[in-house]
Amino acid sequence: MFETAxxxxxxxxxxxxxxxxxxxxxxxxxxxxxxxVQDRVGPNRVGPKGLLQAVADVVKLLMKEDIVPKNANKPxxxxxxxxxxxxxxxxxxxxxxxxTMTLFGRQIDMMIADVNIGILYxxxxxxxxxxxxxxxxxxxxxxxxxxxxxxxxxQLISYELSMGVSIIGVLLISGSLELDEIVGKQAATLWGGxxxxxxxLQPVAFVTFVVAxxxxxxxxxxxxxxxxxxxxxGYHTEYSGLKFGLFMLSEYVNMIVxxxxxxxxFLGGYAFPWGEQFGxxxxxxxxxxxxxxxxxxxxxxxxxxxIRWTLxxxxxxxxxxxxxxxxxxxxxxxxxxxxxxxxxxNWA
Amino acid sequence: xxxxxxxxxxxxxxxxxxxxxxEILKGLRLTFMALxxxxxxxxxxxxxxxxxxSFRGRPVLVEENGVERCVACxxxxxVCPALAIEVQANETALEKERYPEKFEINxxxxxxxxxxxxxxxxxxxxxxxxxxxxxxSQEEAVFGKDKLLVPIEKVRDRLExxxxxR
Ligand code: SF4
Ligand code: SF4
Numbered sequence: 001m002f003e004t005a006x007x008x009x010x011x012x013x014x015x016x017x018x019x020x021x022x023x024x025x026x027x028x029x030x031x032x033x034x035x036x037v038q039d040r041v042g043p044n045r046v047g048p049k050g051l052l053q054a055v056a057d058v059v060k061l062l063m064k065e066d067i068v069p070k071n072a073n074k075p076x077x078x079x080x081x082x083x084x085x086x087x088x089x090x091x092x093x094x095x096x097x098x099x100t101m102t103l104f105g106r107q108i109d110m111m112i113a114d115v116n117i118g119i120l121y122x123x124x125x126x127x128x129x130x131x132x133x134x135x136x137x138x139x140x141x142x143x144x145x146x147x148x149x150x151x152x153x154x155q156l157i158s159y160e161l162s163m164g165v166s167i168i169g170v171l172l173i174s175g176s177l178e179l180d181e182i183v184g185k186q187a188a189t190l191w192g193g194x195x196x197x198x199x200x201l202q203p204v205a206f207v208t209f210v211v212a213x214x215x216x217x218x219x220x221x222x223x224x225x226x227x228x229x230x231x232x233x234g235y236h237t238e239y240s241g242l243k244f245g246l247f248m249l250s251e252y253v254n255m256i257v258x259x260x261x262x263x264x265x266f267l268g269g270y271a272f273p274w275g276e277q278f279g280x281x282x283x284x285x286x287x288x289x290x291x292x293x294x295x296x297x298x299x300x301x302x303x304x305x306x307i308r309w310t311l312x313x314x315x316x317x318x319x320x321x322x323x324x325x326x327x328x329x330x331x332x333x334x335x336x337x338x339x340x341x342x343x344x345x346n347w348a
Numbered sequence: 349x350x351x352x353x354x355x356x357x358x359x360x361x362x363x364x365x366x367x368x369x370x371e372i373l374k375g376l377r378l379t380f381m382a383l384x385x386x387x388x389x390x391x392x393x394x395x396x397x398x399x400x401x402s403f404r405g406r407p408v409l410v411e412e413n414g415v416e417r418c419v420a421c422x423x424x425x426x427v428c429p430a431l432a433i434e435v436q437a438n439e440t441a442l443e444k445e446r447y448p449e450k451f452e453i454n455x456x457x458x459x460x461x462x463x464x465x466x467x468x469x470x471x472x473x474x475x476x477x478x479x480x481x482x483x484x485s486q487e488e489a490v491f492g493k494d495k496l497l498v499p500i501e502k503v504r505d506r507l508e509x510x511x512x513x514r
Contacts, residue, residue, distance in 0.1 A: 036383045041391075207369065310375040 011112045015092060023252040024054040030305050037309045064241035069141055072238065076139035081239070081246035084132030088253040091125045094118040095260045096180050098270045098289040110270075110286065111180070118179035119167060122261060123160070126216055129254065130156040133218075133225055133235045136247070140238035148234030151316065152225035155215055158323030159222075163212035165331035166205040169338045170198050170265050183269030197268040204334040206266045208327050213262060215323070217254040219304060221311040224319060259300035260293075267296050397479075401509035404462045404475040406491075407453060408498040410507075416497055417472035420448040424464035424473055432457035433464060451496060455481055456489040465510075474506050 035042025043053035098110035137149020174182040188196040199206045215222040226234030236247045270293040364370050410417045420437035438449035465474045483489040
């Protein structure tokens with residue numbers, strides 16, 4: 001019992017450190033990529049190639065004064081960023097980044113919590129995340145913040161449905177709610193040698209899920225809650241210093257988590273299909289798996305960043321129409337078709 | 349939204365355009381190609397921008413054979429939209445008979461429009477290529493004759509440019 005606790009603790013600390021480092025790298029990548037898209041060079045002064053720019057930003061945020069508006073609801077104003085970051089970080093707990101590793105004669109699962117309802121946990125937590133934003137918007141006592149918060153909750157309700165429904169398609173195919181098993185199912189190969197990733201089995205669900213993930217993480221083209229030109233800064237207009245930093249942090253953690261979920265559910269997760277061909281087993285296989293996972297997640301994140309610098313922001317009514325009139329029917333149709341095909345196959 | 353001058357409405361979009369995803373991919377291809385385009389940023393303090401002859405930097409007075417060309421007609425100060433120029437004329441024994449006793453341009457007011465250069469009958473005030481102007485106070489920003497006078501050799505480029513294109 002005690003040992004399990006220590007192992008879990010070590011994993012949590014390790015994950016937190018990795019996540020924070022990754023956020024720093026992501027911010028840097030985002031700024032560089034955006035600069036490159038716009039024919040600029042981007043940050044290149046702090047540290048080698050500007051790699052320490054994000055660190056400098058963090059230091060700057062730490063030294064800023066923390067301003068709370070006079071009529072704000074102080075406790076909630078303080079609480080909101082904590083909810084945001086807490087939820088964002090804890091989502092990562094159930095994502096498997098590899099199968100098992102043997103360390104000191106002990107088998108260690110490469111995820112923090114092996115929950116057998118992993119997907120439900122993720123869905124529940126991501127919808128918790130909106131509380132952070134909505135409360136931030138409400139407690140700031142500022143119309144722009146409030147509008148941002150309201151938009152965020154409306155957006156989340158609209159897209160959570162299609163997200164959930166598109167996940168059901170994946171669940172039907174894998175027959176399990178456990179992320180580990182979903183990944184395991186995808187490790188096989190289909191006829192013709194392509195891996196049995198859920199993108200190929202469930203392309204429609206993939207598209208709807210990715211779109212919903214963009215909406216849930218408030219990334220462009222769905223970043224209406226913070227739409228700078230209309231809402232100043234949206235829900236974090238009245239935040240400064242470290243608390244603003246926490247919102248930024250949770251935004252990027254959310255992005256990392258979303259990419260990790262997309263990889264796990266649709267892109268084969270950590271599965272390394274050629275383990276036997278290369279003669280990998282045990283720990284070396286685990287390392288290969290973690291690397292596969294990292295590379296895939298990195299690519300998805302790059303995609304998300306590129307989308308941000310490619311598409312303009314949606315209008316609010318367009319967002320709602322897309323959510324309710326397009327995404328939801330498509331996701332539902334996909335679910336019905338998948339279920340019927342599976343039923344036919346079982347029956348035949 | 350118009351393409352080739354023709355209005356396209358939402359109903360005119362083709363099926364593939366309405367599906368939206370191929371269009372997103374097109375956009376992504378564009379931005380992805382943009383990643384490898386040449387960057388136009390100049391790493392400023394280390395590398396500097398060499399302006400072309402048509403560049404309008406700070407206005408300077410042309411100094412020929414040790415004296416300014418200016419005859420203190422006051423046209424530049426009259427035309428200056430920012431009211432930045434102040435000229436005070438006086439007599440001189442030279443052939444031009446008049447010279448500016450005091451010639452001041454307030455560089456905080458100057459908007460680099462180049463009207464002064466255009467209006468000057470003597471080609472005495474011209475726009476240089478200098479663009480690095482730093483002051484620590486309002487007083488410092490008022491450039492007198494000491495700062496404005498520049499030997500003609502240094503502004504040959506601009507003079508030739510003016511002769512060719514005016
Ligand atoms: S450049 Fe324009 S604003 Fe500046 S001194 Fe000449 S006329 Fe005035
Ligand atoms: S227009 Fe030319 S000549 Fe006349 S005052 Fe100005 S600089 Fe001197």
